[in-house]
Amino acid sequence: MSHESYELKAEARERVGKGSARELRRNGLIPAVIYGDKQPPISITLNTNDVTKRIHAGGFMTTIVTIDIGGKKIKVLPKDYHLDPVRDFTMHVDFLRVSGNTQVTVEIPVHFINEDKSPGIKVGGVVNIVRHEVEVHCPADAIPEAFTVDLTGAKIGDSIHISQITLPKGVVPVITDRDFTIATIIAPAGGLSGEEGEEEA
Incomplete structure (x- = not known):
């Protein structure tokens, strides 16, 4: 699962437009909008410090948030900011309403483990990361925090493809027409001493 859900206090915003937004920012507030789920959009304001803290904590775009607007609570997923x-301060945030059956498209970070157990890296090879993130369709209430790639046994010339990552139930890559590459193990620029294993099929 992704980062633990949290709550943000908000107020409904009557006035919209650039002048109004500038005034809000001067007062330590961020204009934002909640849309989706076949309901009219709601313009709101949020505390700048609260939102900025959450953005810098990581996982902002993949964590469900409960927005409390004067006691009315709406579950949302940040879609853009x-x-x-x-x-470098936050100017605006867009939130998508979500419910139990909402499907969302999100980018999930890729983490690599066991580099010390890769024969290719031990002899000086390096991990060439092709995709730092993988875009997927998944249920809004089951967004993975990250995908983990185990480099145990990886040799020079090996490629890690999406098919080698175990995806949670209901999580489907946006790209479905090919087994795309996540990373490759490549020889260092200066070449290798000794021989490395043949590329695996």
Whole structure:
């Protein structure tokens, strides 16, 4: 499962537009919108510090959030956010309403383990990461925190494909027409001393 769900306090926002948004930011608030689930969008404001803290904690885009608008609680998933390019503070957030049967499209990070058990890395090879994240369709209430790639036994020339990752039930890659590559083990630029194993099929 992804990071533990949390709650954010919000207020309904009557005025919209650039002038209103600037005024909110001066007061330490972020304009945001909740949409989806065949319901009209709701404009809200959130505390800037609360949201920025959550963004920097990691897993922001893959964690269900409960938005409390004056006692009315709505479950959502962050779909997009904009940062000020100069001052790096949050400018705006879009949230998607979710329910038990909502399917979402998210990017899941890929983690690599057991590099010390890879013959290819032991002789100087390196992991060439082709995809740091994999985009998948999955239930909103069952978003994986990460995919783990075990490098045990990986040799120079080996490729790790999506088929080698055990995906949780209901999780399907967006790319379905090929067994795409996640990473490869490649020889270092200076070459290797000694011989490495042949590439596996």
